[in-house]
Structure formats: C-alpha cells, structure tokens
Amino acid sequence: MTIKKHVKLGLSALALSVSLNAMAAEDPIKVGILHSLSGTMAISETVLKDTVEMLIEKQNAEGGVLGRQLEAVVVDPASDWPLFAEKARELLAKEKVDVIFGNWTSVSRKSVLPVVEELNGLLFYPVQYEGEESSENVFYTGAAPNQQAIPAVNYLMNEIGVERWVLAGTDYVYPRTTNKILETYLMDQGVAKDDIMINYTPFGHSDWQNIVSDIKRFGSAGKKTAVVSTINGDANVPFYRELGNQGISASDIPVVAFSVGEQELSGIDTGPLVGHLAAWNYFMSVDSDANYDFIDQWVAHTGDEEAVTNDPMEAHYIGFNMYIEAVKKAGTTDVDAVKDAIIGVSVPNLTGGYAAMMPNHHITKPVLIGEIQDNGQFSVVWETPSTVAGDAWSDFLPGSKDLIADWRKPMSCGTFNTKTGSCGASAGEMAAADE
Amino acid sequence: MGILRSLTLLLIALASALSLPATAQEDDPGTALLTNLAEAPNSKVEEALNAIVSSGDPRARGWLEAYGNNRLSQVKNTGQVVVVLNNRGRDWKIANPLTGENMGEMSRRELDRVAINNAIRGQLGGILAMLDLNAPDPDVREASAQDMMGKVDALLVEPLEARLELEESAKVRNRIEEALAIYRVGEGDLDAVEVLAGSLHPRARASLNVAVRGDDPALAAKAKQALSTIEQKLKLNRAAETLYFGLSLGSVLVLAAIGLAITFGVMGVINMAHGELIMLGAYTTWGMQQLLPGQPGLALILSIPAGFMVAATAGIIIERSVIQYLKGRPLETLLATFGISLILQQLVRTVISPQNRTVVTPEWMSGSLVINDALSLTLNRMYVLGFALVVFAALMLIMRRTRLGLEVRAVTQNRNMARSMGIRATRVDIMTFALGSGVAGLAGVALSQLTNVGPNLGQNYIIDSFMVVVFGGVGNLWGTLIAGLSLGTINQLLEPWAGAVLAKIIVLVFIILFIQKRPMGLFPQKGRAAEG
Numbered sequence: 001m002t003i004k005k006h007v008k009l010g011l012s013a014l015a016l017s018v019s020l021n022a023m024a025a026e027d028p029i030k031v032g033i034l035h036s037l038s039g040t041m042a043i044s045e046t047v048l049k050d051t052v053e054m055l056i057e058k059q060n061a062e063g064g065v066l067g068r069q070l071e072a073v074v075v076d077p078a079s080d081w082p083l084f085a086e087k088a089r090e091l092l093a094k095e096k097v098d099v100i101f102g103n104w105t106s107v108s109r110k111s112v113l114p115v116v117e118e119l120n121g122l123l124f125y126p127v128q129y130e131g132e133e134s135s136e137n138v139f140y141t142g143a144a145p146n147q148q149a150i151p152a153v154n155y156l157m158n159e160i161g162v163e164r165w166v167l168a169g170t171d172y173v174y175p176r177t178t179n180k181i182l183e184t185y186l187m188d189q190g191v192a193k194d195d196i197m198i199n200y201t202p203f204g205h206s207d208w209q210n211i212v213s214d215i216k217r218f219g220s221a222g223k224k225t226a227v228v229s230t231i232n233g234d235a236n237v238p239f240y241r242e243l244g245n246q247g248i249s250a251s252d253i254p255v256v257a258f259s260v261g262e263q264e265l266s267g268i269d270t271g272p273l274v275g276h277l278a279a280w281n282y283f284m285s286v287d288s289d290a291n292y293d294f295i296d297q298w299v300a301h302t303g304d305e306e307a308v309t310n311d312p313m314e315a316h317y318i319g320f321n322m323y324i325e326a327v328k329k330a331g332t333t334d335v336d337a338v339k340d341a342i343i344g345v346s347v348p349n350l351t352g353g354y355a356a357m358m359p360n361h362h363i364t365k366p367v368l369i370g371e372i373q374d375n376g377q378f379s380v381v382w383e384t385p386s387t388v389a390g391d392a393w394s395d396f397l398p399g400s401k402d403l404i405a406d407w408r409k410p411m412s413c414g415t416f417n418t419k420t421g422s423c424g425a426s427a428g429e430m431a432a433a434d435e
Numbered sequence: 436m437g438i439l440r441s442l443t444l445l446l447i448a449l450a451s452a453l454s455l456p457a458t459a460q461e462d463d464p465g466t467a468l469l470t471n472l473a474e475a476p477n478s479k480v481e482e483a484l485n486a487i488v489s490s491g492d493p494r495a496r497g498w499l500e501a502y503g504n505n506r507l508s509q510v511k512n513t514g515q516v517v518v519v520l521n522n523r524g525r526d527w528k529i530a531n532p533l534t535g536e537n538m539g540e541m542s543r544r545e546l547d548r549v550a551i552n553n554a555i556r557g558q559l560g561g562i563l564a565m566l567d568l569n570a571p572d573p574d575v576r577e578a579s580a581q582d583m584m585g586k587v588d589a590l591l592v593e594p595l596e597a598r599l600e601l602e603e604s605a606k607v608r609n610r611i612e613e614a615l616a617i618y619r620v621g622e623g624d625l626d627a628v629e630v631l632a633g634s635l636h637p638r639a640r641a642s643l644n645v646a647v648r649g650d651d652p653a654l655a656a657k658a659k660q661a662l663s664t665i666e667q668k669l670k671l672n673r674a675a676e677t678l679y680f681g682l683s684l685g686s687v688l689v690l691a692a693i694g695l696a697i698t699f700g701v702m703g704v705i706n707m708a709h710g711e712l713i714m715l716g717a718y719t720t721w722g723m724q725q726l727l728p729g730q731p732g733l734a735l736i737l738s739i740p741a742g743f744m745v746a747a748t749a750g751i752i753i754e755r756s757v758i759q760y761l762k763g764r765p766l767e768t769l770l771a772t773f774g775i776s777l778i779l780q781q782l783v784r785t786v787i788s789p790q791n792r793t794v795v796t797p798e799w800m801s802g803s804l805v806i807n808d809a810l811s812l813t814l815n816r817m818y819v820l821g822f823a824l825v826v827f828a829a830l831m832l833i834m835r836r837t838r839l840g841l842e843v844r845a846v847t848q849n850r851n852m853a854r855s856m857g858i859r860a861t862r863v864d865i866m867t868f869a870l871g872s873g874v875a876g877l878a879g880v881a882l883s884q885l886t887n888v889g890p891n892l893g894q895n896y897i898i899d900s901f902m903v904v905v906f907g908g909v910g911n912l913w914g915t916l917i918a919g920l921s922l923g924t925i926n927q928l929l930e931p932w933a934g935a936v937l938a939k940i941i942v943l944v945f946i947i948l949f950i951q952k953r954p955m956g957l958f959p960q961k962g963r964a965a966e967g
Contacts, residue, residue, distance in 0.1 A: 171936050221644050245813040295525065296525075
C-alpha cells in the first residue's frame with residue numbers, strides 16, 4: 001500500500017511540476033488540513049483529512065477553480081490542543097494557505113480561534129458542537145444543538161412517548177453545555193426534575209456496569225424512559241456492550257446518541273444494539289444518488305470496499321463545495337471577499353437536498369433520526385420536514401437567549417445583544433480570555 | 436465502471452428471476468402478503484403483519500424474523516420483495532423469500548429497505564412470543580412468556596389464559612401469571628397485586644409504580660405495600676450486584692497490573708510501555724479472529740498462548756535493545772520506555788489502522804447468567820474474573836515452585852551473590868522480563884472482550900496498573916491481587932454515590948494518603964529481600 005502511495009505521490013508531484021510549467025503565472029490555491037493524524041483523536045480525524053484530499057483531487061480533475069489548481073497542505077497537530085494553535089499559525093503565516101479545513105474537539109477549535117482571527121484566516125469546522133459561538137473567520141458546517149439535540153428529544157417525546165430522561169455524557173464542554181440546554185428545554189416542556197437523571201463519565205470510560213444498572217433501575221418507575229447520550233468516541237463501545245449484556249433492549253430503554261456514527265459502530269458487533277437511535281444530519285444509508293456517488297468515490301479513494309462514510313465527512317463535503325462556489329462568486333481567494341461572498345451560497349448536500357450558508361456562519365441541515373441495524377448502519381426512521389438553520393446562540397440558556405450573530409454588513413457581529421443593542425467580544429477574544 | 440457492474444448484476448438478478456416458473460410466483464399467496472407489508476404506510480403495518488400471521492403460512496415466521504432484523508427489501512424497479520442475506524458493503528446478497536432460493540448479489544442502489552421502527556419491532560416481538568408460547572421446549576416457552584410481560588393487551592388475555600390451562604411447567608406458569616397480573620393491575624385488579632408482590636422483574640415494578648400514582652386509593656395502598664416488600668428483597672440483590680461489579684473491575688485491574696508486578700515489582704524496571712504490551716495482546720486476538728473467520732471462540736482460546744508469545748517476544752526485544760543498557764538508571768528507563776510506548780502506538784496506527792478493530796465476543800461469552808429477575812451476572816466479566824485468578828495462580832506457581840522462580844528471586848535479592856553461585860543473571864533478566872510482558876499480553880487478550888481494541892488501549896491502563904502495584908506493595912504478587920480487587924470494589928461502591936469521575940479522584944486521593952502513611956504499600960517486603 002505504501003508503495004502505491006509513493007507512486008501516487010510521485011505522479012501527483014510530476015503532474016504538479018508539469019502544470020506548474022504550463023501556467024507558471026498562476027500559483028495553486030493552498031488548502032490547509034488541520035486534523036490529528038496521531039494521538040487519541042486520530043481515530044476520528046484521519047478520515048476527514050482523507051476526505052478533503054479526495055475532494056481536492058476531484059476538483060483538480062475537473063480543472064480546479066478560477067483556472068487554478070488546488071494543493072493540500074497537511075499538518076499533524078497530534079491531538080494536542082496547544083499544538084493546534086501552533087500548527088494553525090504555521091499554516092496561515094508560513095504556508096500562507098487560503099483556507100483551512102480542520103479540528104474535531106471543541107477545545108482544539110477554541111485554541112485555534114484567536115490565531116485564525118488574528119491572522120484573518122478561513123476555517124471550516126465539520127463537527128457537531130455545543131454552539132454558543134460565532135466567529136467572523138469560522139464556518140460551522142456541523143450541527144448546532146438545535147440541529148441535533150432538540151429535534152431528537154422532540155422525536156422521543158412526541159413519537160415514542162418518553163417521560164423520563166437519562167442525560168449521560170462524557171465529562172467535557174460539549175456534553176455539559178448540551179445537557180444544560182436539554183435540561184432547560186425539558187423542564188420548559190413540563191418534565192419534573194425527578195424524571196431527569198444526569199450522569200458524567202471520564203474520557204475513555206470502560207467500566208459501565210454500575211451506570212447501566214442505575215439506568216435500568218431508573219427505568220423501572222413505570223414511565224417510558226430513554227437515554228440521551230453525549231458519550232464521546234470509543235467509550236461508547238463498552239457502554240453499548242454492557243447494555244446488551246445486561247439485557248436492556250431498545251424497546252425497553254432506547255438510547256439516542258449524538259456522537260455515535262458509522263465510524264464508531266464499525267468497531268463493534270452491533271447485533272445487540274439493533275433499534276438504538278442516533279441523531280445526525282447524514283447517514284451512510286441515506287437513499288440518494290448523490291450519496292451513492294460519494295460512497296463509490298470514497299471506496300475508490302481508500303481502496304477499501306468496507307470503508308464507511310459519516311456525518312462530519314458530509315460536513316466537509318458541503319463546506320468544501322461552498323468554499324469553491326464562494327471563490328467562484330468572488331472571483332478571487334481573498335479572505336474578506338470570500339467571507340462576504342459565501343453567505344447565501346447554497347450547494348447540494350448528500351441527502352438529496354441543499355445546504356445554505358446563513359449570516360451567522362452556520363448552515364441549514366435536515367435532522368435525521370436513525371436506528372442502528374445489524375450491519376453497523378443506520379436506517380432512517382424520522383426526519384424533519386424541511387431543513388433547519390443552525391442557531392449559534394441557544395434560546396434555552398439564560399446568557400445567550402438575547403444574542404444573535406450576523407456577519408453581513410453593516411452589523412458584522414457574532415455576539416449582538418438584541419436587548420442592549422450592542423456587540424460583545426469576538427469568539428477568539430472569548431476563547432483567549434477563557435484560557 | 437460502477438454503473439457497468441451494477442448493470443450486469445441487475446441483469447443477472449433479472450435473469451434468475453425470469454428463470455423461475457412464472458406461474459408459481461404469481462399464484463403464491465406469499466407474494467401478495469409480502470408486497471402488502473412492504474408497501475403499507477406506518478398505520479397499516481399492523482394489519483399487514485396480522486394478515487401474514489393469520490394466513491397460517493409455514494414460512495410466516497421466517498418472513499417476520501427477516502422483517503424484524505431489517506432484512507426485507509423491495510427491488511426498486513420490479514417491486515419484488517427479497518430477503519437480504521448479507522447487507523454489508525455496496526452489493527447485497529439476496530434470496531427469494533418464497534422459495535428460499537439464492538438470487539445472487541444486487542447493488543444497494545437498486546433495493547429499497549422495508550421500513551421498521553422500534554414500535555413495530557415491539558409488536559412483532561409480541562407476535563413472535565405468542566407463536567413461541569406453543570414451542571415444545573419449556574425454556575423457549577419461558578423466554579417468550581417473559582417477553583410477553585408488559586405487552587399483554589385485552590386481545591391476548593384469552594389466548595394466554597387458555598395456554599395457562601395447558602401449561603405443565605411451573606416456571607412458565609409463573610411467568611404467564613405475572614404477565615397477566617401486570618395487565619390486570621393496570622385494569623385495577625386488587626388480587627393481581629398479590630401475584631406481583633413476589634416478583635423482582637422491572638416490568639412488575641413499573642406497573643406497580645403506575646398503580647401507586649393512580650386514582651384508586653385502595654389499589655394504590657396495596658401496590659405501595661407490595662413495592663416495599665420488593666424493595667427489601669432488591670436491597671440484598673443490589674449489594675450482591677455491587678460486590679460483583681467491584682470484583683469484576685478489580686479482576687481487570689489485577690490482570691493489567693500483574694505483569695507489571697513482575698517487571699516493576701520484582702525486577703525494578705519502570706516500564707511505561709507495559710500498556711502497549713497489553714495492546715499487542717489484544718491485537719493478537721483480533722489477528723487470530725481474522726485468521727479463523729467464523730470461529731471467534733476457537734480464535735479466542737488460541738489467542739491465549741499466541742498473545743503471550745507475541746507480547747513476550749516484544750518484551751525480549753525491548754529488554755535487549757534498550758532496558759539492559761539503562762540498568763540502575765530509573766529516570767532514563769522511564770523516559771526511554773515512554774518513548775517506546777509512543778513508537779508502538781504509532782506503529783499500530785500506521786501499519787494496521789488508527790481505527791479501532793472489531794473483536795467478536797463468542798456466543799458462550801455474551802449475555803448474562805440470570806440468578807433472578809433483579810440479579811444477573813454478565814458472562815464476559817465472569818470469564819475474565821476466572822481468567823485473572825487462573826493467571827495469578829499460575830504465576831504464583833512459577834515464582835514459588837520452579838527453578839526460574841527461584842533464580843528470579845535470587846537475582847533480585849542479591850545479584851552479585853547469585854552470579855557467583857553460577858546463575859546467569861542476564862538470562863534470568865530476559866526470562867523475567869519476557870514473563871512479565873507475556874502476562875501483559877494475556878491481559879490484552881482478556882481486555883479485548885471488555886473494551887475497545889485500538890492504539891490507545893494501553894494508555895488507559897498504565898496509570899491504573901502502577902497504582903495497583905504501588906498500593907499492593909512493590910515486589911509482592913499477593914499484594915497486587917488484594918490491591919486490585921479492593922481498589923475495584925472501593926471504586927464501584929463509591930460510583931453510584933459520587934459519580935464515575937469523582938469516584939476515580941477519591942480513589943486516587945485515598946492511595947496518595949495511604950502511601951504517605953505506609954510508603955511500602957499494603958504488604959511490604961520484609962527482611963533482607965526488602966533491601967536488595
């Protein structure tokens with residue numbers, strides 16, 4: 001495989017030098033890729049690097065954009081949060097990239113924020129996150145809580161009739177903020193405090209015996225119970241395994257997860273999990289031609305017949321195409337021009353619809369609820385009738401209720417308070433202040 | 436090329452469909468039944484299912500099972516309903532549901548899955564359970580009666596009562612009575628509460644809880660009384676459960692730490708790559724399962740010696756290439772082995788994959804041993820607990836009863852004197868390190884059944900392992916066993932009360948304080964051995 005890669009590298013280098021000779025005047029557009037290729041997050045982030053590379057290859061085969069080829073600049077921040085900031089600086093200041101696709105965890109995004117704002121870069125962030133942020137230089141192509149958590153809870157409440165809730169999460173910022181939003185939302189809907197159980201576990205937690213047995217007990221109060229899980233990454237595998245072993249089936253206590261995708265399920269025997277739920281904006285099993293073409297392309301790119309696609313990959317697909325459209329629209333790769341041009345740009349997503357960039361730098365997405373199947377895929381059981389626009393500032397948190405973000409001129413503000421009519425600190429300043 | 440391939444596949448599928456006698460297809464009532472199910476909107480699915488059940492077709496059960504398992508699909512352009520045999524990848528293997536005949540492969544693009552959701556799956560479970568109630572095997576009947584609990588509705592009461600009359604097995608009778616009582620409590624029947632008073636099943640409690648909140652004061656009072664008797668019984672079960680959880684977590688800690696107890700405890704080498712040796716053992720299990728597809732149990736058993744050998748070999752390489760040159764320089768050993776651990780992790784990421792690998796749990800290790808409705812012990816953890824004890828016993832035997840054990844103890848107590856007695860200290864070093872590493876590999880084989888097999892596996896256990904060895908007393912295997920089991924139990928006792936995060940912190944603080952008081956751990960080495 002490595003030989004193949006070398007050959008590929010050599011070929012692309014050759015192609016590059018040929019094209020350089022042909023049109024030496026036009027430099028390639030540099031696309032920075034800031035995803036961990038080593039360390040704990042490599043499990044999730046390597047596929048995203050491959051996705052962007054694949055998209056670049058495809059765009060180049062179609063003649064690039066504005067007559068210029070695209071060139072990937074890959075760095076490895078090694079799952080190390082401060083290193084993310086350094087690598088972002090390297091990309092922007094030294095490599096002079098035109099755009100960055102990157103980050104997975106919120107903490108890594110927060111560490112990059114001040115750098116991207118200071119050096120006026122462009123960052124496309126592809127992962128569902130806790131919201132409460134809008135930066136002039138960042139485009140959030142993953143879901144905000146109102147595009148994932150709230151619709152999922154609505155589904156459980158209205159379609160399944162759930163009255164008792166377990167909010168289980170990994171102990172860090174995304175689950176804590178999401179659960180705070182959900183708790184407020186549920187209480188607003190008339191759920192009693194006794195009917196909500198909140199539980200946090202450390203990263204990579206592997207001993208779920210006690211917690212699962214607690215959930216089982218909590219669920220025997222005679223009201224329909226569901227677990228809303230913001231458990232992160234591979235801690236899910238032993239969690240689901242324990243659920244199966246303790247005999248909790250999806251028809252007793254369904255678990256709806258916000259961080260379990262095809263990738264996570266590919267490391268587990270899904271037999272006992274059939275029927276548990278996940279809420280995303282894309283599933284690999286979605287029945288649309290755009291999706292099937294994307295999968296074919298991905299399988300060809302990885303050379304692995306079993307390769308899976310997932311939601312953050314779709315987010316990069318959308319983000320990348322939006323960037324290309326915005327560059328075409330602006331007629332240049334100048335950051336400020338692209339920033340203005342991209343608002344309102346609409347490109348096809350993989351579920352058969354369109355995604356549009358909103359003035360708050362979030363995008364519109366359909367919300368899908370899928371049930372786990374025995375082949376490690378999800379089958380869609382419910383979806384929102386139309387796409388939902390991402391809300392940067394949650395309406396269910398006291399501090400953020402009155403805030404809105406709008407990056408169109410003349411407002412150009414990510415933290416506009418509708419009560420006081422003033423603009424607060426920028427996202428980068430807030431992230432820097434937190435440190 | 437993709438289009439071409441799916442076209443040929445389509446042609447093959449079409450040809451095979453045509454080659455069937457066309458009349459048989461059309462005359463078969465199954466065709467109509469299945470098409471009806473496939474095309475029913477959500478509200479009509481129940482009707483379609485009932486039509487299939489009441490048709491009395493002997494193939495009905497198979498269809499319903501396929502439907503429940505998400506295995507029914509409709510070919511998009513012919514409307515034919517097919518059973519999907521293998522739904523992995525882009526091309527699915529399909530078969531004819533009427534004849535069971537294999538129809539080859541078809542691209543996923545051409546197939547439309549017959550939708551099912553949890554609500555329908557629940558109803559389907561009830562239907563299948565009802566069919567199973569007449570099975571000849573009493574165990575099947577008991578399981579299906581248990582499935583009926585909480586699913587009984589007005590329509591099912593009569594057939595269930597009829598079944599109760601016929602039923603011979605006392606266990607199955609009890610189950611059916613409980614299932615009926617759950618329904619009757621919901622209807623306000625006071626006598627039914629009595630039946631449920633002795634039941635530990637969560638659904639029985641659920642229905643009593645509903646009754647307590649209900650409008651009928653007499654029923655509520657009685658249900659409350661029944662619940663308090665149940666609660667009494669549950670307390671004992673809960674204590675037993677927590678103890679089991681503790682021992683099981685403890686056994687994992689013992690397994691992870693016992694190899695370290697030899698390399699660190701006996702030899703004094705601070706091996707930060709210990710976790711990665713565990714990881715190698717886990718990957719060996721994965722590799723074995725890849726070599727022996729379809730036989731996960733056999734592969735797991737073969738992995739025990741294989742995991743030991745792989746990790747031991749890795750251990751020998753580490754010892755020969757690095758550790759032997761750093762003898763007596765603990766800080767440098769620590770740094771060097773930490774480097775090795777990073778190298779091994781990244782090696783696995785590059786060579787195998789950064790993604791976690793699937794290790795299949797064999798049939799006989801999944802599920803749980805049901806003691807009663809409130810207490811069931813998960814089997815995989817029980818096997819790991821047993822395995823930990825066996826490994827411990829074997830190690831004790833080696834250290835106490837074999838020549839190698841004797842030499843190891845001699846070399847660690849007084850290296851120079853042992854050498855002057857003719858013991859080859861270098862060889863003993865290699866053997867000891869290999870033994871400790873091999874045992875880490877064994878831990879990996881066991882852990883592959885409990886947690887993720889990925890490049891980070893080792894990192895999650897290295898801190899815990901050192902904690903256990905230090906707490907138990909360096910150089911003492913018994914100390915490691917007791918320390919591991921007690922730390923596991925303390926952790927599980929604290930967890931429901933303090934939460935998983937705080938429980939971990941409390942245990943850590945406790946160990947720090949304990950070490951302040953007794954720097955040598957639980958079971959310090961005594962006498963001359965301690966000074967060596």
